[in-house]
Amino acid sequence: MTDAPTWAAPCADGPIDARVRVPGSKSLTNRWLVLALLADGPSTLRHPLRSDDTLRMVGALRALGAEVDDQDPQAWVVRPPEGGPRGGVDVDCGQAGTVMRFVPPVAALADGPVRFDGHPSARARPVGPVLRALADIGVAVRETGTGTLPFEVVGPLRAAGGRTPHVRIDASASSQFVSALLLAGAAYPAGLRLEHTGTALPSLPHIEMTLDVLAEVGVHVDRPDPRSWLVPPGRVRAFDVAVEPDLSSAAPFLALAAATGGRVLVPGWPERTTQPGDRMREVLASVGARTEATPEGLLATGAPGGRLSGVDLDLAEVGELTPVVAALCALADSPSRLRGVAHLRGHETDRLAALAAELGRLGARAQELPDGLAIGPGDLVGARVRTYHDHRMVMFGAVVGAVVPGVVLEDPGAAGKTYPGFDLAWERAVGPAAGVGAG
Numbered sequence: 001m002t003d004a005p006t007w008a009a010p011c012a013d014g015p016i017d018a019r020v021r022v023p024g025s026k027s028l029t030n031r032w033l034v035l036a037l038l039a040d041g042p043s044t045l046r047h048p049l050r051s052d053d054t055l056r057m058v059g060a061l062r063a064l065g066a067e068v069d070d071q072d073p074q075a076w077v078v079r080p081p082e083g084g085p086r087g088g089v090d091v092d093c094g095q096a097g098t099v100m101r102f103v104p105p106v107a108a109l110a111d112g113p114v115r116f117d118g119h120p121s122a123r124a125r126p127v128g129p130v131l132r133a134l135a136d137i138g139v140a141v142r143e144t145g146t147g148t149l150p151f152e153v154v155g156p157l158r159a160a161g162g163r164t165p166h167v168r169i170d171a172s173a174s175s176q177f178v179s180a181l182l183l184a185g186a187a188y189p190a191g192l193r194l195e196h197t198g199t200a201l202p203s204l205p206h207i208e209m210t211l212d213v214l215a216e217v218g219v220h221v222d223r224p225d226p227r228s229w230l231v232p233p234g235r236v237r238a239f240d241v242a243v244e245p246d247l248s249s250a251a252p253f254l255a256l257a258a259a260t261g262g263r264v265l266v267p268g269w270p271e272r273t274t275q276p277g278d279r280m281r282e283v284l285a286s287v288g289a290r291t292e293a294t295p296e297g298l299l300a301t302g303a304p305g306g307r308l309s310g311v312d313l314d315l316a317e318v319g320e321l322t323p324v325v326a327a328l329c330a331l332a333d334s335p336s337r338l339r340g341v342a343h344l345r346g347h348e349t350d351r352l353a354a355l356a357a358e359l360g361r362l363g364a365r366a367q368e369l370p371d372g373l374a375i376g377p378g379d380l381v382g383a384r385v386r387t388y389h390d391h392r393m394v395m396f397g398a399v400v401g402a403v404v405p406g407v408v409l410e411d412p413g414a415a416g417k418t419y420p421g422f423d424l425a426w427e428r429a430v431g432p433a434a435g436v437g438a439g
């Protein structure tokens, strides 16, 4: 138990009928910010996400010498540093995987050392393959831990006789290792060839997202073979883009429709997207709910009475949806198995252990598997749920609490990593809670 504030998650007294506009995508906002730092002129991000993760990225850009004007919440303007990124600075990654992985390859271009650290929980998250890749191309890396924060990247990277460096990494622990090196590759003197040598590569849509945003700024990545990417050296074009809503932040609201047999409309759902949250449409179909793309947005409709069936799903491509999907599994009337997500042990917390523990506390039958979770129906009871400083554990607890009376979440503010004010948005959708209190 902690003495952090708690939140009594509101319980729905019938089918929900809500319209919920969610904030911008974390993954897109932070990719665009990195590219804005490397771009050949000022860039504009419209409807960016303002959250802990994106403000950490803004902090990193400023430390490296960029000007970021974030006064207008609808349009941030980034002016890249003249003469390239600046060294001799510190970057606080907070808990953001995208900052601790995406910024070091950019820091390799700085004219001096860049020191990285972050939230104590972030010190357990793997970054080693990115650091070793930088070392392989001649950038000095000073590590205190073993492939984890804190560490120091000492640029600048020098051209190695015009040859394109070929780096081999095992990205089975995080797709972000690949995205990180691809995002910076075009700014390297001879580009970069990257090869994934490990077994499974998780979160493939997030790598597609990286290739997509790179193409939009004029960087076209080749695929010499299915395990490799070749980034040609070249300029990163300045841009003016609109950031899509965060579909993984929409996931708990869609789940709310399914769990209460109600309807939730999420406006602004993109027609085409690389965000893994779009796969919630398939997840909802598999538990017995429906979604429909309407001119106004995506409409999710639950089965009568909020009836949910158990599922057997491989979530390797959409790992960040696991906590919300696990909540639906706990509410289902038959057993479920979630597979392909061993790498969640290196997320904001060990999410498999956290979910198994909290599902158990709520009365579900939950068992941690080597690569996922087995979740069986149980007599669910209200309980005080720990959230482990993990935004998606708050979303998990909120979904269960919408159906099971008496769920109280520790530290609802943890949602601010990607969704500041999540608890208030949830209360508006579900109904008033008993309030946020202490203890």
Ligand SMILES: O=C(O)C1=C[C@@H](OP(=O)(O)O)[C@@H](O)[C@H](O)C1
Residues within 6 Å of the ligand: 026, 027, 028, 097, 098, 173, 174, 175, 176, 179, 202, 203, 206, 319, 320, 343
């Ligand atoms: O590139 C990105 O923006 C992300 C990639 C994924 O990371 P992993 O591949 O480490 O799961 C995802 O889970 C994370 O929330 C965001």
Ligand SMILES: C=C(OP(=O)(O)O)C(=O)O
Residues within 6 Å of the ligand: 095, 096, 097, 098, 320, 347, 348, 392, 418
């Ligand atoms: C794993 C996540 O975040 P990060 O970008 O910090 O890896 C997540 O948002 O679920």
